[in-house]
Amino acid sequence: MKKDLRYYWQRLGTLAIFVLLMIIMGIFSPQYFLSRNNIIQIFLQSSINVLIAIGVFFPILIAGIDLSVGSVLGLTGMVSALLMANGWDMWLALLVGGVLLGAFLGLLNGTLVVATKLHPFIITLGSNMIFRGLTLTISDARPVYNLPRQFSRTIAGYVGAIPVPVIIAISVAIIFAFVTKKTKLGRGIYALGGNEEAAWLSGINTKLLKVVVFVFSGLCAGMAGIVMTARMGAAEPLAGTGYESYAIASAIIGGTSFFGGIGNIFGVVVGALIIGLINNALNILNVQTYMQQIVMGLLIVGSVTLDRLLARGSKGE
């Protein structure tokens, strides 16, 4: 019985919290809250956080962290905007300035982590500042706007009733869920997160995998940068400041262990949706500003505590 609960909780616990919050908010909020329109809004407003949370999940999975995702998002958004403003083809600008640059910044982080043997906390704390400084420098601290209309219309548009950012976020989630579950690479990352020495002894190239997790993180943040710039029709030099905390919170709410080796993409996505849901509800209920941080903090601590309490039941067995 206990084992059954744990089994289901590990897979669906975050989802249960999401549904529970939805019901609670549904009771307290006006009818509007549970409308199709608002639920689509929650998904849309979570899409950027879903993307960076999927990315930051990987370094956390190997008991590391990536504090630079907010700045990677800012820098990739700015560079792709500048490239477009300078007449580059839209898709080329997004590929180079968004996706490839994001992956490259992740590669830098990963290489530094492996080369210096320092904890990723230190490396990415520093690179976070460096990337932000670069963003401010290349933009002269001014926003870049007047981007091609086609850009926002394509990347921030709709397919039927579904916003494109949501489609992008879900696609990325599916691809990375596949990578983690079904590939040798994914299993290697879990093994590395569970026990580095054992992973190394079993012939896994741990150094390479350490770099790969940061490349994934940068790649996702780069895509988030594109989505953000498209949604705004402009790139702000300070865009994404502090977003790493929401992304990390999403991963943790989603059941990812800070000690490595435990967690899954589905949980992270739902974790990010929980944060989006709370933000949306706080606005709709017009919760007073100073209270909002208390509510958000309590919900993060509360949901993770609940998760651990329910999951711990049979840990020693």
Added chain:
Amino acid sequence: MKRLVTLTLVLALMLMASVNVFAQGLLEDTVAEKPYRIAVLLKTLANPFWVDMQEGVLEEAERLGVEVDVFAVAQEGDAEEQLRLFENVIAREYDGIAFAPITPVNLIPVISKANDLGIPVVNLDERVPFNTLRDRGAYVYSFVTTNNVLVGEQAAEFVIQKLGPAGGKVAVIEGMAGNVSGDDRRDGFTNRIKQEPGFEVVASQPANWDRTQALNVATNILNRHPDLKAIYACNDTMALGALRAVENLGMDVIVVGTDGVPEAIEAVKEGRLAATIAQDPAMIGKVGLRLLVRALNIPQQVDVPSLVVAE
């Protein structure tokens, strides 16, 4: 046509505002009794705000007939460099110094040095906390800045004028919780709106100065209150995010920002943003200079003639 009306309205309001709010206490009648040598230390000249302040200072210097040198560091973040600049300024024996500190505390040591030499100092833009100064045995003669409560009130006045007696529901998009200038703007706006019958602030929500968050927050508020009439955002970055939300939803809601950044001014000219409440850095510079001149006009010594007492 609509654009022209909006622009005229903005100009008219700016004019009204300058008559209403700024008429008193800007020390326009200041006259320099001597051609003083004054140093003005700004943050940086790589930002239009400070360039405008410099121009205001130089224009006023010419009017007053005083000699002014403006100093600034290359990068806005370089607090250390500004401290060195201030030291050089003191060494060059100016009669008075006006300064805009990069951080609230980076210049305190040199302020006290200027005090020791009897050079009057005036604080511009960002306040050096008076308590901290006093603890270090230093003081500034006066402090000149934009009053953010008034900024919020002006935004409220604009919204009230624009919507007319019918009034309606309005919302505020706040900055980072606990930021003094943002909170002052919000309070100024909200308190002024509350006095007006027919108007109601139905939502006041933070977006942390962030454009994307402002888009999300404004979307949520607009969906919750489809009959919303106006949004006031405590800075232009958030106003542009809120404007995006209004345009995405195709609603007829006026958006008012704060700061007057170039992108916002363009949006006002295009008739998309209703208004932005811009600071007047040139006037901050002018008033700072006037204050220094007044301080210098105070004579060091006044001899009172003695009276001959006789029968």
